[in-house]
Amino acid sequence: MPQKKIVLIYLLLNSIFINFTFAQKINEVDKIIAKYPKSFNTTEKLAEKIGKDFDSDAERARAIYSWIAFNIKYDYNAFLNPPRVQGFSYSSEAEKQRKIKQVNDNLIQKAFNSKKAVCEGFTALYQNLAEQLGLKCEIVRGDSKTNLRDIGRKTTLSNHAWNMVFVDKKWRLVDVTWGQGYYDSSKGRMVNDFNPIYFDTDPDYFFAKHYPDSGSYLGSRISKEDFLNGPLIYNTTIENDYKIKSPDSGIIEVKNGDKVTFEIKNISKSNQVFYLNKKNQPVKVQNPKEKRGGLEFQILMDNNIGDYITIFVDTNSVVAFKIVSK
Template identity: 80%
Template sequence: MPQKKIALLFFFLNTFFLNFTFAQKINEVDKIVAKYPKSFDTTEKLAEKIEKDFDSDSDRARAIYSWIGYNIKYDYNAYLNPPKTQGFSYSSEAEKQRKIKQLNDNLIQKAFNSKKAVCEGFTALYQHLASLMGIKCEVIRGDSKISLRDIGRKTLSSNHAWNMVFFDKKWRLIDVTWGQGYYDTSKGRMVNDFNPIYFDTDPDYFFAKHFPDSGTFLGNKLSKDDFLNGPLIYNKTIEEDYKIKSPNSGIIEAKKGGKIEFEIKNISKSDQVFYLNKKNQAVKIQNPKEKRGGLEFEILNDNNVGEYITIFVGTSSVVSFKIISK
């Protein structure tokens, strides 16, 4: 692989968005919705179209995800320069709720009409369309894990929002903001690149990258430490079901000159597996062993290993760890 391309890949690891699509799994619902108009007169007209074309709540929930993912772009300028929080006065609880609803309605219409939004707009629009079809949907706010510097940070922050949607007798996890595309550092702009992996994501993968403000999911308490100190996983990991078995922490304490042991499921010796050293040079994994449906290998913690190790399969980043050398 050319050195320039390797360096560029490493640079991408430190950008705000890590939603590169390597192996899209487009289904029949996505194909139908891709032919929809980019604009509808009202959200009600869009909901009517989806209800006419699809019979089940699962397909309708997917169609909402697809349409938003195809047509609404992340407003990166608004992310960098967020508008001031709108305050309001009220004389009763009823008036308060009316004004909150009006602000939310304005947010929905702005996202729908302008085709731009940040996560609050994406999630509010998704919830609104779901409600028009009688599908239970909640907006969840919390923390997100998107960059190398997030590994081992000390505190949680409320910086993101996503949806929980109920269909087929189960609550499902959905992040349509991350499904719509990514920030291209070379072009300095957002790129729409629809990715289905954040629709009905496996909770184990989802909560490696999301932590709700409540710290719970359907009554089950989530581990703040596991989230903060866990490794950083990428889209390819979710797409290919690469399970990171070892190390089980995102923070590796290792002696200089010692070996760090790794185990990743659903990877084989036929895959091209490597990591980048601190000079952004690709280093091929030597003498990997296939065991228990995965690959076991070692990396020498020498002077060429930097503060982070990111494992690649082919051209796709799979997992990153923070290295603390003793």
């Protein structure tokens, strides 16, 4: 076998082994962190305990994520009624940096002590603990995509923040704000629901729901148009690696009576696949075909279809599209 092929095979197997080992390590971390106290006197005490209990950077990065997600709750009232931004004066660059650090330290301590925060508090606390444990960590600010109205939205807003942490020679994407739970509009409150999928999320999935203000990731440009006009994917899609192959746009332009082809990877005929019509009634897809490791099916676009169409797999929402008449 040529030397080049041997090297390529070795690199591929080594990459698979590293990823498998990484997954193995972090799966056990949550069980240990769940037994931690809900409160520590200082962030230094928490970082010290994590440092003693876990040896690898991967475990420590996950431990920080898990502890914050288990114990810090999203402050929805603060989100609805944000505090006034307080400015400050300074006479030198050094004084400016000191005051910025003080504002950031206050934000961290407030989140840590009150056990409540919005995304700025989550990300600042994650970075603080990571850096105490010797991990390189950054805060990224940008736009997020969370509801149907975001499909095809014209404006990009800086309304969210997340982290990147450097582990095992790779930057890992982390959104601990979304890892701690979600807002249930039917109940009118936050629901605490730990979700591991926003730790080391696959960039393809992550950037379907996040758009950085810089417009780039690790030096590569990210398409603003693809983000705004792409379909809305849900947590189940990420959890089960349901890749949406078709349509590739989140905006479907149709005439009444058109049939639109959908293709989703990693589902089969054994799954129950349906959508909701404009009366919110479930409609099972007809004559699905297994194709290339997934399922292909068509949906008739008629007067029963509303402004949006959401595909469900086994009762879980997977992906949504905006329907536009030609």
